[in-house]
Amino acid sequence: MGWNSMQYLLNAxxxxxxxxxxxxxxxxCFHFVNQYGNSRAVLNKLLERNAGGLGPAGTFWMFNVLTVISSAWVWFFIPETAGRSLEGMDRLxxxxxxxxxRFGQADANMQTTVEEKMDEEKKLEVVVREVEQV
Incomplete structure (x- = not known):
């Protein structure tokens, strides 16, 4: 499992x-440029240290560190989008x-709740007007 498919998820x-x-x-475009760079660089990184590479262990430790950094980035900077409409994404x-x-989901939920209450009040006003007309 890797981060290769994240650009499709975030983009969508x-x-x-x-x-x-x-x-x-x-x-x-950035994805394919990155893939090209990775395909060219990994073989050189796998070379032993005395040949100018990181060695197999160093290469995979580097990937491990990048995965940890990426995980922290996702945790702190990417909001949860489950159940959110495409139009409601701007609020995030x-x-x-x-x-x-950290705060985007809670802020968007609070705003959605406020909007829902306003919509309910408008619906209630319409019902009250209809009842008054009868």
């Missing part, structure tokens, strides 16, 4: 509809970039 969930096409293009990104992962 996070970008607003108005910029999704161009964002998808840019994400795929109102906060500053370092607060999105």
């Amino acid at each position: 969930e996070i970008f607003p509809l108005r910029i999704r096409a161009i964002s998808s293009s840019m994400v795929m 990104f109102i906060l500053r970039w370092w607060q999105i992962g």
